[in-house]
Amino acid sequence: MISVKQAPKRYFFELIISVLLYLGSLHLREGFTHSHPDPSPLKTLILLSPILPSVLIAIAILRFYRRMDEMHRRQMLESVGIGALVCGLGSIALSFSHSAGLPRTDIMWAWPLMGTGWLLATAWRGLSGSIAETGLAATLYRAAGMAAFVLLPTLAYAMAAPALGWPHRHISVVLFATLMIVIQAGWAIFRREPK
Amino acid sequence: MKNALKDLRATKGWSQSEVADRLNVSRQTVNALETGRYDPSLPLAFAIAKLFKCRIEDIFEP
Numbered sequence: 001m002i003s004v005k006q007a008p009k010r011y012f013f014e015l016i017i018s019v020l021l022y023l024g025s026l027h028l029r030e031g032f033t034h035s036h037p038d039p040s041p042l043k044t045l046i047l048l049s050p051i052l053p054s055v056l057i058a059i060a061i062l063r064f065y066r067r068m069d070e071m072h073r074r075q076m077l078e079s080v081g082i083g084a085l086v087c088g089l090g091s092i093a094l095s096f097s098h099s100a101g102l103p104r105t106d107i108m109w110a111w112p113l114m115g116t117g118w119l120l121a122t123a124w125r126g127l128s129g130s131i132a133e134t135g136l137a138a139t140l141y142r143a144a145g146m147a148a149f150v151l152l153p154t155l156a157y158a159m160a161a162p163a164l165g166w167p168h169r170h171i172s173v174v175l176f177a178t179l180m181i182v183i184q185a186g187w188a189i190f191r192r193e194p195k
Numbered sequence: 196m197k198n199a200l201k202d203l204r205a206t207k208g209w210s211q212s213e214v215a216d217r218l219n220v221s222r223q224t225v226n227a228l229e230t231g232r233y234d235p236s237l238p239l240a241f242a243i244a245k246l247f248k249c250r251i252e253d254i255f256e257p
Contacts, residue, residue, distance in 0.1 A: 070224075071233050072221060072224070132227075133226050
């Protein structure tokens, strides 16, 4: 049985591998669609291929949930509940906006909506816990450091990319920011905790 | 719920991380327990009592 202390490390690796497989399947899907415009069973299989790594991501999250201690398990459930609420309210708002004449929104947006609600609830929980533990000033200092770690290199990338001929579409900037967040999460998980 | 976890930990000379390892919970959970921000489940309360060789009611009071 994996200890609570080891759980985030396992989760980090399992999630990274699943997300890389997901991104790989998206890349394969896009390339294959352009090179093979005609329908075929193989094309259908490749078009559906991102589903498998999506399931792997869900399994990684579930495995991490089962390895958490009881307090974090409860906090995660509450955050997911808030995420579901945001998703429900968002879908109602989008439905009304469609009736009001705005373009119809893809159901694919349900997950980002829920994920955003989940993320914000988790961030709020983390911030309030940190304020209770270390105080407001120390929490703000740490939060500013974390934001600077992600935002400053991303800003530098967005500004330097066109001049250096690197990809500078919006998605590449988002991917760069995601990479910085992953590095930061990895650092937080693998650094030695003070006694 | 009030508890004597911090005092008991101090008498043993353990850090929050050491208590967390012995209880197989995170250090944040030990901190939340000590500051009264989280009330443990019955199994965790029993584990804490066993660790400090006390009765549950000697550690927690409503």
